[in-house]
Every structure is written in structure tokens, then in C-alpha cells.
Amino acid sequence: MxxxxxxxxxxxxxxxxxxxxGSKSITNRVLLLAALSQGTSRLTGALKSDDTRYMAEALRAMGVVVEEPDATTFVVTGTGKLWPPEAPLFLGNAGTATRFLTAAVASINGTVVVDGDEHMRKRPIGPLVAALKSLGIDAEAPSGCPPVTIHGKGHFGSGRVEIDAGLSSQYVSALLMAAPLAKTGLDIALTGTEIGARGYVDLTLDAMRAFGARVEQLDPATWRVEPTGYTAADFHIExxxxxxxxxxxxxxxxxxxxxxxxxxxxxxxxxxxxxxxxxxxxxxxxxxxxxxxxxxxxxxxxxxxxxxxxxxxxxxxxxxxxxxxxxxxxxxxxxxxxxxxxxxxxxxxxxxxxxxxxxxxxxxxxxxxxxxxxxxxxxxxxxxxxxxxxxxxxxxxxxxxxxxxxxxxxxxxxxxx
Incomplete structure (x- = not known):
């Protein structure tokens, strides 16, 4: 080196x-959405880097088929659900992968540990964990940073959840992307109108809709997500x-x-x-x-x-x-x-x-x-x-x-x- x-x-x-x-933000979003979909999705223009490799490896560890036919393409085949990995998910210092998967793995029937390197273990995740717990999900992060341990029940929480997104819009994106896996609809509300980089939430919503999700914005601080699950789609990444x-x-x-x-x-x-x-x-x-x-x-x-x-x-x-x-x-x-x-x-x-x-x-x-x-x-x-x-x-x-x-x-x- x-x-x-x-x-x-x-x-x-x-x-x-x-x-x-390719965009890191979009690549890691659509990798997860493709993995949560039923069928095969072809993701072109993708970024191949440390952050996206961590996401791809974590998905493979949870039973998703992720193929890489060339330097800018992922072909992802999912069954609509994730399976418990045999070991903790190590995600380096990939903030998107860590926050997004912390919510998504709550849909697994089993225990998952989401962890990262020494730098990731200093990055706050407490507001997201608190939001998951308010939905009845058994999640814990004693330090307020990774590692996070989630004991899933086979589906995501339903009802209404409030999230403090002042530190990161990724907390909101994580909840939004997991919400279609709930048994019934889920309302996601900010505990104020402040949100870091709101444009990334719009990026998340666009990607979700491309994979069949139905999301309605009720007001500037509240979204309603229907329990549709996801359907495979081909997606080009800018x-x-x-x-x-x-x-x-x-x-x-x-x-x-x-x-x-x-x-x-x-x-x-x-x-x-x-x-x-x-x-x-x-x-x-x-x-x-x-x-x-x-x-x-x-x-x-x-x-x-x-x-x-x-x-x-x-x-x-x-x-x-x-x-x-x-x-x-x-x-x-x-x-x-x-x-x-x-x-x-x-x-x-x-x-x-x-x-x-x-x-x-x-x-x-x-x-x-x-x-x-x-x-x-x-x-x-x-x-x-x-x-x-x-x-x-x-x-x-x-x-x-x-x-x-x-x-x-x-x-x-x-x-x-």
C-alpha cells in the first residue's frame, strides 16, 4: 500500500x-432494494468500491445471490427476504451499508450483529436504534454506535415511528427502505423538520418506487409506506x-x-x-x-x-x-x-x-x-x-x-x- x-x-x-x-449513495440503496425483491435485478453503472463491496458481501451472507459480470454491473437475485448470517456482518466504515442494514435485518427471523471497523464504531447510530425499539424491535447498541445487535421476528414493525434525523438523513432512509417489509402500513415521522441532507431522502424514495414500493408524503415531516414488499427491476445508476x-x-x-x-x-x-x-x-x-x-x-x-x-x-x-x-x-x-x-x-x-x-x-x-x-x-x-x-x-x-x-x-x- x-x-x-x-x-x-x-x-x-x-x-x-x-x-x-457510479454513485455510492444510489448503488448501496439499489443493492439492498434488489436484495429485498423477488426475482432478478440488473444494476448497471454501479460503483465497485470498498463501501459497495461491504454491502454486497453482507447481502451474500444473508442468502442473496449477487453476481458481478463486469466492472460496473451487479446482477442480484433475491427471494423477497433475508436469512440470518452465520457471523456478524462486518461493514468497515461504510455508513450507508451500516445504517441501511441495521433496519433491514430487523425483518429477519433470527439474530444479526451489524458491526464495522474502529472508525465506524465511533459513528452514532443511537437514534435509529431508538426508533427500531419504539416499533417493538429488539435492538441494542450499548455504546450508541456499532456494533448493533438485532433480534428479528421475521417482519418489520408496523404502525408509526418517530425519528430524530438531525445527525443523519440515513436514519430516515433506513426506516423507509425497510418499511415495505412490515405486515401493515408504517408512518415514519421526523421529531422536527430538521434533517441532514433531505435530498438523499428523495433519492431513497425514487429508488424505492423503482422497485415497486408505494410511499405517500403526508406532510414535510411524515411519510406513509404501504406493506408492498419489493419487485425486481433493472436500474441504471448515474x-x-x-x-x-x-x-x-x-x-x-x-x-x-x-x-x-x-x-x-x-x-x-x-x-x-x-x-x-x-x-x-x-x-x-x-x-x-x-x-x-x-x-x-x-x-x-x-x-x-x-x-x-x-x-x-x-x-x-x-x-x-x-x-x-x-x-x-x-x-x-x-x-x-x-x-x-x-x-x-x-x-x-x-x-x-x-x-x-x-x-x-x-x-x-x-x-x-x-x-x-x-x-x-x-x-x-x-x-x-x-x-x-x-x-x-x-x-x-x-x-x-x-x-x-x-x-x-x-x-x-x-x-x-
Missing amino acids: TKKLTILPPAHPLVGKVSPP PDASAATYLWGAEVLTGGTIDIGTPAKAFTQPDAKAYDVIAAFPDMPEVIDGSQMQDAIPTIAVLAAFNNRPVRFVGIANLRVKECDRIRALSTGLNNIREGLAEEQGDDLIVHADPALACQSLSAEIDTFADHRIAMSFALAGLKIADITILDPDCVGKTYPAYWDALGSLGVNFTQG
């Missing part, structure tokens, strides 16, 4: 064509909008032209909202609300270092409970490049922009905290500043295994250590 990677700033605009991988942000960022930083094959307005994922902000570089706004494009904030924060004016990022408290504390990781990395470049004020991040950073040589090692998004975003700084070194660069395998190759195809060179 590569321990360090130093980017050599290109002396030319980056020009070329790069196809981002490219990953979060991955696209790095390429959009590389384009504006170097004055280049990078064709990613999909217009920004064609994306349905929330992070595509970042395109308009990135396109405004080097005159991005002084205040950026990241609440509805959370995974794009690391990209934009690194770009902000070269902006014409300082930028305050608000609405990003949820970044503290991602793969790492991303607010701290961003401020640490930026201040390693130059002390005072960033500061935290509560859960806001302020980047004190300085366009003069470009073309300087500022030796800095960036601790990625094993977080793929920190590695990929800080690589952008290395396009303009000499001697930027990314530690643990292989962590990009979580969602974009070919990231370094993609930059290389555009003419970016590296030294490895």
Missing part, C-alpha cells in the same frame, strides 16, 4: 475526459456527484476543461448543488450553507483557500460525525499548509482565503484520518501548491478507487513514498 503521495503541480490547465464512478466535485474543482483551479460525460444539471444527487458554487470560483460567496451538500464541502473548503475573499461554511455540524470529524480534518490540513489559513468557530469553518498561495512551495503533510474525501479534496491544493503530500492515499478506495489514475490521465504527476 502507498503510504504517501506528493502531488507535482501541473504547469498547464487540466484538459481531458474523465468518467466518474455517476457519483460527490466524485464529480473534485473534477469540477480541478477544472476551475487550473483553468482547464474536463468533460465528465454528464451535465451538472442532469444529476439527481444533492451534492450536484455544489456545481454552481464551484463555478463561481474565484469569487465564491462569503457564506456557504453546506447542509444540503455535505459531502461536497471538503472540495469547496480547499478551493476556498484560493478564493478572492474569505469563506464561512455554515450548516455543517453533521460533518463532525462522518468518516472522521471533517471540520477538524479540514482546519488541521489547511493550517498545515499555512498557519491561520482556517479556523473553527463552533461548528462553522472559516477559510481565510489567499489567492497568493498559488504557485508557492509550502511543504505540508495532510493527515487524511483514513477519510477518502479529505484525501481527494486536499489533492486539489497540490495542483497549485508545490510539496503537498497526502498521507494514506489508498483510502480513496472507499468510493473512488481510480481517483489517482483519473488525475494522472489529465497530466498530473506524483511521487510516492
